[in-house]
Amino acid sequence: MSQTRADCVTVNIDNMLNSLSSAPSKPSMFRVSNHLRSINPEAYNPEIIAIGPFHSDKKNLQNMEQHKVWYLKLLRERRKESSVERYVATIRQLEEKARKCYAEDIQLDKDKFVQMLILDGCFIIEFLRKLQHTECRYEDDLIFQYGHIQIHLLHDLMVFENQIPFLSFG
Template identity: 90%
Template sequence: MSQTRADCVTVNIDNMLNSLSSAPSKPSMFRVSDHLRTINPEAYNPEIIAIGPFHSDKKNLQNMEQHKVWYLKLLLERRKESSVERYVATIRQLEEKARKCYAEDIQLDKDKFVQMLILDGCFIIEFLSMFQYKERRAEDDLIFQYEYIRSQLFHDLMLFEN
């Protein structure tokens, strides 16, 4: 019986060793430590937009999700593209590498993670482009109609966990 137990342990450890990448990943995206968060809990939470997975499930940040889609559409139009197929294919190739950038496991499935990367990344690109080039802004874009929204957006984009 002890021989069987040893074999199971051997198999389990061998499986763990085989599943390791060649070198430990060096994550660059972390959550704020619990200690810092207890000092000022709201200082690290975005107020109008979630970028990345850490705050994407918060209900108060869902209003901007439609804005991300709109900005992606504007980016595609500006580039005279009709589909995100090329972006999806490229990000799918980088999905595993992107996950390793996070210090914790991201609980989004592959499709949701790729979608988040595309929507968030294209939103940031288009927002910065519109900020720089005023002629690219739509008249009915609330971000550029109200200074406080734009200021809060810049603040949220700079947050450690966003």
């Protein structure tokens, strides 16, 4: 009996060792420590938009989700693309690498994680483009109708926990 038990332990440990990559991952995205957060809790929370997985489930940030979809549509139309298939294929190839950027396990399935990266990344691109080039703005874009929204968005894009990885192939 003890021989069988030892064999199970050997198999389990060997499986763990074999599943490791050759070098430990070096995450670059962390949550703010509880101690630091306790000093000024609101300083580490986005105000109007969730970028990345850490705050994506907060109800007060859901209003901007439809705006992300709209900005992706505008980007796709500007590039004369009929589908986001190319974006999805590219991000699927980077999905595992992107997950390793976070210091904790991200509890989104593969499809939701890829979708989040695409919507958030394209939103950032379009927002910064419109911020820089006023001629690219639409008259009915609430973000640019009210200056305080732009200020909140710029703040949120700098919040430590409100980010996605910047990756390339290679």
